[in-house]
Amino acid sequence: MNSLEHHGEYKYFGNIRRRLFVIIFGTDTRSGRIFDIVLLTIIILSIIAVMLESVKDFDEMFEKELEVLEWFFTILFTFEYIARLFTSHQPRRYAFSFLGIIDFLALLPTYLSLFVTGTQFLIVIRAIRLLRVFRILKLSRYLGEAQILASALKSSRNKISVFLVAVISLVIILGTVMYMVEGGENGFTSIPRSIYWAIVTITTVGYGDIAPQTILGQSIASVLMLTGYAIIAVPTGIVTSEITAANSRRKEKVEKICHSCGIGNHDEDAHYCKNCGEELL
Amino acid sequence: MNSLEHHGEYKYFGNIRRRLFVIIFGTDTRSGRIFDIVLLTIIILSIIAVMLESVKDFDEMFEKELEVLEWFFTILFTFEYIARLFTSHQPRRYAFSFLGIIDFLALLPTYLSLFVTGTQFLIVIRAIRLLRVFRILKLSRYLGEAQILASALKSSRNKISVFLVAVISLVIILGTVMYMVEGGENGFTSIPRSIYWAIVTITTVGYGDIAPQTILGQSIASVLMLTGYAIIAVPTGIVTSEITAANSRRKEKVEKICHSCGIGNHDEDAHYCKNCGEELL
């Protein structure tokens, strides 16, 4: 009887758990969608609250209210985190997944601020939770697009890193040359600062807080800018080329599936399965 | 008789209406083209008038003249709007079309300025009317080009939105980190302001009104810039890839196919099939 009671209890909790699971993790049911939209709204509100806290005038007027809000949101998210752990079929897997870790880290700062001051702004790690927005939209479609982007960036990783090492070498050398040419009185007070200037220049950001004043310095800067002009084309070229490739790969590889060995990924003009040689229909 | 008279009247107005329609909406007849060119010139003049009104020295000298001009243009455009409504076969459809709404909104500000001050500058919504310029040029050709652009941007919409959410998350987090690193004395007075700085930096605009001063801040900024350097490649890659696809899609539509061997992919100037030598029709 005890066991039966226990079983009934388990069944009862199992039911709640299952229902909660559908609401929290599901995206297809109405309740699942509503949960996601409410969650996103709360995330956005909590980020705005943190931002406002950093605006002096605002913080002075509503200091208490903002603090209360922050704790309110944090406790809400804590309950949500526990519910996710509780309802998930594999709590461990969720806890160590990318989204699970972000969910956890987004809770920490408020609790930490009890012991260490100044950490509460780390709450904006919640911004990463905004990625959940894709769950509300037609998830799978966006996942496909994100995968194309990710696969394109993955293929171009090697080329980009070759490119970055070359840019960093260039920037270190030109930064040092400018430090020697311009000197401290024109703002190039140290090599690290000059390298910072070179990065600001080659990426075409150009704050203007440091700018060459001598004719020689301006000439070198001109060469650097025109070089950067040609150089900015390289990562763009790499990524574009890979995105085009990833796009066409995806298009080509959806349709034909071999009825004999079940392998897909055939070219559009394929008449025979590339894996088993069976005719494709 | 009454009915006949009415009919004659209707016929008479019908004639005027038809003629006006050709002039106002047509682009092929001489009068239609002249109307479009005159209209565009007046639109440009009215925009310039509004601009000059905002230049202090100029406004003080010609205050009255500019006000008269503004009313003159507005009344002219009001008559044009009424004529469009009157001559259009489907006045309702015109009124709620994109161009129809713009035409209406472009009239409002002047009339509104009778009741509310400061609204007259909203007149520049007339700038959107400049899109009519394509009517004067060979319309259809430009429409084709615009459609390619539009279709390319439409296909890349999903990828771009994935990309934008990622950028916004990055910008919120890095903005907050910089707020904590640099602090108010270096211009990073609040998180929203720091996020504004991060956007200015990652888009390589770089005003320089806010710029990091500490070595740690400059290091983070350098990483952000180099990241932005690689990131700027992504939307470019997406759009380029889609424009290439849209271009080739359009080309394919015109394609010639051999009725003998069924092979396509012929040049536009091909008279014979490149595969079997059969004449192409």
Place this chain on the structure above:
Amino acid sequence: MNSLEHHGEYKYFGNIRRRLFVIIFGTDTRSGRIFDIVLLTIIILSIIAVMLESVKDFDEMFEKELEVLEWFFTILFTFEYIARLFTSHQPRRYAFSFLGIIDFLALLPTYLSLFVTGTQFLIVIRAIRLLRVFRILKLSRYLGEAQILASALKSSRNKISVFLVAVISLVIILGTVMYMVEGGENGFTSIPRSIYWAIVTITTVGYGDIAPQTILGQSIASVLMLTGYAIIAVPTGIVTSEITAANSRRKEKVEKICHSCGIGNHDEDAHYCKNCGEELL
């Protein structure tokens, strides 16, 4: 006898003319190449002289020398121009060709400066003459490359102009909105100035001489920048797509020529002439 003498004279001058023609217009002979290199050096020197004249300290020290140099170069180029007219087979065609007009305009400013002051700096129109540099290098190869670029830019002209009108409309409207939001005290003193700011921002130049100060202004600016971020992708996409097309067009169309009708431009996989149906070998 008179006629014979004249003939001899003509022949004599004809010889000089022919030799001069080879030197001045030729690029294959040794003397022709030396002439081009010397000419380019003189053009560069004359441009540098004009630049130095504008540097105050330098001009005060060497005012006379620079003026002498300027006249020396101008007289030299005048002789060159006369020699080109004299030796060219079709002097008129040369005089009205692109390079001929530039050669002539490059002479004018110095002579004009006798009558009107301040025009001597227009001499830098000589910079366009630098395009002659491609004559020294293997001309034809660069011409091919330039033609690809030109043809790509020509094909994308329509798309780019659609794009530019859209950008100009956007910039006028956002410039006006910012004028109303920020107002004169933050540097947005007039609509034209605000439009100038919008252009500076959307092209990611970002001087920082005008920058939004209010939170609303900074928000609008952020949207404008992120839009510009996506927008900058469009012309790049257009041109890239066209350059790829122009490149492949050129590659495909060189090889196969029909031995029957002499028509080239066949695809690589063509077995039969697309013009006359003859088999290709």
Place this chain on the structure above:
Amino acid sequence: MNSLEHHGEYKYFGNIRRRLFVIIFGTDTRSGRIFDIVLLTIIILSIIAVMLESVKDFDEMFEKELEVLEWFFTILFTFEYIARLFTSHQPRRYAFSFLGIIDFLALLPTYLSLFVTGTQFLIVIRAIRLLRVFRILKLSRYLGEAQILASALKSSRNKISVFLVAVISLVIILGTVMYMVEGGENGFTSIPRSIYWAIVTITTVGYGDIAPQTILGQSIASVLMLTGYAIIAVPTGIVTSEITAANSRRKEKVEKICHSCGIGNHDEDAHYCKNCGEELL
């Protein structure tokens, strides 16, 4: 006997030499990899030391220590250089190779600083040695990627140089025009300085140290920026197009061809011809 002894000695040294060669030049053995990682770490440390030397506060505190460190690193690199010369099979070829020259130049500045002051910062030429980082990673793979980049940049060299000459001409002319329009009181104090401004603007760097103040100047600048906006698309387009071509060229090289029907274009994982079903070898 003398010769034998000599032979033994030679053999002994030969052994050391061979072992050292494997360590210094090899990348596959464990000792070779450790050597490379240690070397890279030392290079990075030596660059950081030079940078810190340029930071005033730091240099005053640790002047002696930094000088000692610099000499320590230089002597270490001198030994490494001698070892490379000693163990290399073709010392001359190494000495005049790209990496060999960089290795030598990276030693010079410290020794030169004994005779000439201010040269020690040239040490950052060691930054180029960072390119050795690719030796530690899977070298061949990165070499392949670097070759694609290099081959793409090589193919686009001609087009880029056509483009650069055009940009330089444009920049000289517009710089001069702005000098005449704005004049010295607005920062355009000389033509070279105005050209520097034009380069800063057309590359979208936009420091803002010089910015047009007059309405005419701002109008010209706006045109320049919008032109630059379209122009920045050109090198990107060129490089993208070439990278795509280089990528596909490489892919084609690996291609499988059916020995039965002669059709190529099979996927890398294809075991059977997609056209005739024959097994691929």
